[in-house]
Structures are given as structure tokens and as C-alpha cells.
Amino acid sequence: MHRKSQITIRIKRIYQQLFLFGLLAVLVVACNQSSVSETSTSTNCPMVDHVAGETCVPLNPERVVVLGVPTLANALALGIKPVGSILYFDKTSSPSYLEGKLDGIELVGTGNQPNLEKILILEPDLIIAMNDSGLSYDQMSQIAPTVVDNWYGYSDWKEHFNFVAEVLGKTEESKQVWAHYEQRIQELRAALGDHYQDTEVSFVRVCCGRLATDVKNSFSGMILDDVGLSRPSAQDVEVKGGLVFLSEELITDMDGDIIFVVVDEGDDDAQKMFEQLQQKPLWNKLKAVQQGRVYTVNLQTWRGGNPLAAYAVIDDLFKYLVDNEQK
Template identity: 45%
Template structure:
């Protein structure tokens, strides 16, 4: 990250990719000869081995988690996909770092638009296996495994693909330095306190478990979770009914929504007695955070989550 609902998105994505591959193959891509790369090195990935440029200049990323990691490693892609739409600007979560990057699609890349960008390297995740043959005709393409509860592995894959392993090490050094600064700033203020994090979609509520993207950051900061959230789950999150809302309660409650349907669902539930009965609500300790940051599953997202923890847990009275 990311969440249970991402596997629903993944199912939609897989269908759309297969449909695109079977019915919308641009002739000018399928007939392209494989382009040799003069100076390259081999990278292992889910589709085998590919010789990638030693110093790529025109990188395309497939998926928001790949995009965030590439940006964190100091490389600005020329184009990207972004599987989750955010109202107003689907790339808004990267805090202005996406200016000038062409959006190539949400559920799948527009192959002809990708071809026109003339990339020299395409990096993505294994969702895009069905169109790998077409992508590899456009440019050397590497697809890494994506497991949202082991999001750190994708950062390492992207770093290897770009030859940025030293930068990756520096990013982790900085991450743990920020975590230590946060722990020192928190002191004993939240000792014994429970920190809850929930996401609302259209007519559905999800709880983040301990092994989610945001959960891993909270754990590193030694922040405790409510009993119902202090566990690992297959997808890093799990749905609950609104009648089970007490599982979402805590001394501090972080809330996010995805899609306009999530915002409407939250507004409706905020008027109900069950929501108003939550301890965090009654004590005015509910904080609304950005979905694309707290579900990021990339290194740029860690900064956004840590910034929010400083903002609401350290600097808020």
C-alpha cells in the first residue's frame, strides 16, 4: 500500500488488461521489432530477465507504488499509470512531484500514448503480465512482484532496476532517523493509548491491520493499536460492518476515504449515534488524513504518514 479493496481493483484491472490485450492491440506496437540496447545490464523479474539501460533517461512507471518509489529514488518518470482515481487530480498524492508526468491511464496504460513517449525503460508490477509482450516491444520492461504487506520489497526491486541501491540505503537510513525523531518527540505521551486507523469506501468500512503499510509505520514508532487491529491479515486490512464500529474505536482515530462515495458514506455515518458514541469522537481526537498517502505502499508515502503523526500526535494539543 494496500487494502482489502485493492484486490477488488486488481480483479477489475486483470479483466481490463486481458480485454485490452485480446481486442485492442495497436498494430504499430505488435509489429515493432525488439530494439537492442547498447549499454545495459540484466535484471531478473517476474517475466524472466531483461537487459535494462545502465542510465535510463526516459522511464515509464506502471502503478502508483512504482511511481512513488521511482520518485523517491530521485528519478522523474515521463509517464505513469495510477490505478486509483483521486477526485480532481489522480496524481495529487505525490505532493507536487508529479508535475509534467503524463498520465497514461488508470486501470491500464494507453499503449499508443506510451509508444509516443519513446521510453527507454518501463518498470511496473506483475498485474501487467498479460500485456508484457506488447510493453517489451516499446522498451525494455521489468515487472516486479507486488505484495502490499511486504511493500518494502518493491522498493528494492525498483532500486535494482534503476541501479539506485545506494540511494535506497540512504532512504532507509533517513526513514529510521525520522522514526527515532518521532519516538523522541512522542516520549511517553501515548503510553497505553490505542491508535486506530480506518478507511471508508462506498457503503463499506475497512480496518487496517498491523501489517498494512500504515500499520508498519505505526509499529515502527511503537504506537499501540486497539485489540481488533493488533493482528496481521492477508491483505493488510479487512472489512467490518458498521454495527461492528466499536472495533474501530481508540484513543486516537485516523480516518480516510477513497472516492466520492466514501466521503458521502462517512458524512452519513457521522450523523448516527453509533459513530457519536466512539471515545475518539467524544474526546475530539478524530483526524482525517489523505488516502493516497496512508495507503501509498511506497517510500514517498512514509514521509507523508510520519508528517501526519507529527502534526496530530506531537503538535496538536
Template identity: 45%
Template sequence: MRYFLGWLILGILGFTLLTACNHHTFQNISSLPKQPAAECRMVKHTMGETCVPINPQRVVTLSVSTLGNTLALGVKPIGATNEVQIDNNSLTYLQEKTEGIKLLGISRPDLEATLLLKPDVIIGLDWFKPIYPLLSQIAPTVLDKSDYANWQKHLSFVTEVLGKQKTEKALWQHYHQRMEQLQQALGDRYQNKKISFIYIGRNQINIDAKNSYAGSIIRDAHLQRPAPQNVDAPYGAFPISLEELKKADGDILFVTTFSKSGNEFLKNKQQEPLWKKLKAVRNNQVYYVDFMSWAASNMLGTDAVIDDLFKYLVHTP
């Protein structure tokens, strides 16, 4: 099972049809006069090497993880896609920061709208390989490997593209400072307790492994996971059946859903005897958190997850 945004990649496979659907756009792009080359530097990415502007001013991002990292680095894109705006979920931790950014599409970008924005660089993930030739004719385009189990690498990639190494260093200093504050506030009260995190959607219960985005934050807080969750997994997660629900047990259970069907599925499972037998359920220590924050896979979302750890583990009696 892929990481909890991984199922969205299946939709990206539809991009193989996108070139045909955007033939007119391709002709429009191809007919544009070439702009004089500005001063630039070479960046290696999944499609090769591309020369990007030294100080890009009109950035377009093609994933939420890219958008969050770009904003965290102090650059506000002029346009972005949002592959996780599903069933009226909103990017709660980004809301105030995205005002004025043009939404270019859910999952796949509207190429004509992107063209009209006249970006000087486009940054995305390798989901977009099928339309890379079109994107690269609009502006220098760089695509990073989509690796949700190593979100830190994508931050470094966006940092390199934007030339914001000093800002990235400050972001990590802030992150580690908050972690130290959290650890001090927690003290030793969770020394012998296990922290479980599951997410639910589309009739499936999924365990968030230790190498996931949220799993890495929980690990950095020096909190322990239940043995079945204290493992690495492809894309940072794996599914379980209702009969395997014991793998979700812990002293504390964080739960999130990412769709209306997931909400209904969870509501039904909460009536099951196996759910009611979970230790966290019996002790009333189940906490429901925002999917968008706990699935952010970018530096900007870390504060939201750490805030929740403070809220439920420090400030909750």
C-alpha cells in the same frame, strides 16, 4: 478483503480484453525496427528475466507505488499511470514532483502514447501480465509482485532496476532518523494509548491491519494498535460491518476516505449511535487524513504520514 487499493485490481482484470482492443497498436509495435541492444544487466521479475539498461534515462512507471519509489530514488519518469486518481482525489504528496511527467492513463496505460515516448525501461506491477507482450515490445519491461502488505520489497525491486542502491540506503537512513525524532517528541504520552486507523469507501468500513503500509509506519513509531487491529491480514486490511464498529475504537482514531461515495457513507455513519459511542469520537480525538498519503505504499509517501503523526499526536493539544 484486499488492501485498500486492492479493489482496484479488479479493474486490472479487464486487461484480458486489452490485447484485442489494441490490435492496431500491436501491429505498429511489431513493425518497428529493433533497436541495437545497449549495455544492460539482467533483472528477475514475475515474468522471468529481462535485461534492463545500466543507467536508464527514459523510465515509464505503471503504478503509483512504482512512481513514488522512482521519484524517491531521484529518477523522474517521462510517463506514468495513476490507478488511484478517483473522484478528483489528487496525489497530494507528489504534486510538485510530477510536473512534466506525461499521464499515460488511469489504471491501464495508453500503449500508443507509451510507444511515442520511446522509453528505455518500463517498470510496473503484475497487474499488467495480460499486456506484458505488448509492453515488452515497446521497451524492456519488468513487473514486480503486487504486495501492498510488503511495500518495502517493491522499493528494493525498483532500486535494483534503476541501480540506485546507495540512494535507497540514504532513504532508509532518513526514514529511521525521522522515526527517532518522532519517538523522542512523543515521549511516553502514548504509552498506554491505542492508535486506530480505518478507511472508508464504496459503502464499506475497512480496518487497516498492522501489516499494511500505514500500519507498518505506526508500528515503526512504537505506537500501539487496538487488539482487533493488531493482526496481519491478507493485503493488509479487512472489512467490518457497522455492528462491528467497536473494532475501530481506540484512544486516537485516524480516518480517511477514497471516493465521494465514501464521503457520503461516512457522513451518514457519523449520525449512527454506534459511531457516537466510540471513545475517540466522545473525546474529540478523531483525525481525518489524506487517503493518497496513507495509501501511498512507497517511500516518498512516508514523510506525509510521519508529518501527520507529528501534527496530530505531538502538536495537537
């Protein structure tokens, strides 16, 4: 009986040893697979530094959600159509530069109020957000790899485009976009010639119960500067965010040989405010008003903050500064 017990004990030990050897083999294989997986991930999933940290971004993402209209237009300019985006306007009243380009893109929120559930339903493989998108990085990164860019106003539009291009792996395509922008700028410069050398171009925004101007380091201001057009001294400044608010008492700060006015088409109060402004005695003393050179342009275009909107602004400058002069 004692001998049988010893044999049983030996058999158990053998089985234990075999189990341990097997377990060790499994762990070695797992570690090797993990190593291979990490190597594969680092190769096929480049790391991108952003304001919220560092994210491994998939190559050639197919289901991108963007939380910003400039980000949306940047992706479109680079040949990527997101599956979802927020909008700052109604789809039916989208600016002309986005006409026909929003089909098939799901609306996941308006303004800075994205809907987490709608984003989740889209099953994105990448989320590109701004630092004012309205959702926390933790919330978004639990759904998909997420990158967040600094956005402190439309003065950052060129840097934001380059960031989106890097995230999407479209740096070569971005060079083509900038080349086309530079080509359009040079074409406009050539068409203007020296005719506007001493002409000051003013920009007035009527929105949200206030008057404002986009100054030198704003989206439209940077385009005007690239074209070589001068601004009134009160607007020829750089401030954080590129936006300066004006008071009706300082209407002379809006003066210029030409005035471009943007009125939020969806804001009845803004329309009324602009009508009231036109009744002011000081308004009718402005040079551009007296010469009939006040032009109303689209707010979403002139504050678009992306290359597609920039092309549309250049189209407007051709329309009002070149075509009008030839009539």
C-alpha cells in the same frame, strides 16, 4: 574450343573459391563482433530477475515509464523522473507529497488501465510494471525492456521500493532514503516519549461503499508499528494484502483512543457514508469520538505505499499527536 572451355571452368572455380573465402571471412568477423556485442551487453546491461522472467536492463535509463503510483514515487525518491506513468487520481487532486513533482510526466492511463499506444509514443527505454498493471508482459516487452514486480497489496511497499532501486541501479541512493525514513521515525519516537505508551490508534477507511481498516502489515500499519504505537486488538493482526473489511454492526472494532479516518475525497458516496456513520448511536460511544480525537487524513497519502508518502504520514503523526498535545 575445348581448351577455352577448360580455362573458363577454372576461372569460375577460382571465383567460387574466392567468394567462399570472402564469405567465411565475413562470418568470422560477424561472429567476433557478435561476441564483443554480447560481452558489452552483459557488462552494460545487467540482468534483473522478476516475476515475468529475466530482463537485460539498460544502465542509466533516460526514458522510464512506470505503471503504478508507488513505483512512480519510488523513482522520484531515488532521483529519477519517469517520462510516463499511470495515476489512480486526477493530477489536480494529487496528494501533497506529490505536489509539484508530476510536471512533465505524461499520463499513460488511470487506475489499472494503461494505454499501450501512449506508452509506445513515449519511446521508453525501460518499463517498470506491477503484476496487476493491466497489460501483458509480452505486450510491454515488445516496446522496451520490461520488468514486473510482485505486488499483493501495500504490505509489500518496502520490498517494492528495494526492487525499483535495484532495477534503476540506485541501491546506494536507496540506503540514503531508508536512513532518512529511520531518522524521521526516531525523531517522532523521541517527540512522543512515553506519552502514548498505553494509547491505541485506530485506522478506518471509508471507500467504495464499505468500511475497512489497514491492519498491522499494511502501509500505514507498518509505519505505526515502526513508531511504536499500539492498535486495537481487532486491527493488531496480519492478513494477506493488509486490509480487513468491517461492518457497521462491529463499530467497536474501530474503537481506539485515537481514530484516523480516511475518506476518498473523490467519492461522494464515501462522504455520504461517513456522514451516516457519524449519526449512529454506537459511533458516538467510541472513546476517540467522545474525547474529540478523530482526525481525517488523506487517503492517497495514508495508503501511498512509498517513502515519500511515508514521510507525509509521519508529518501527520507529528501534527496530530505532538503539535496538538502541545496546544
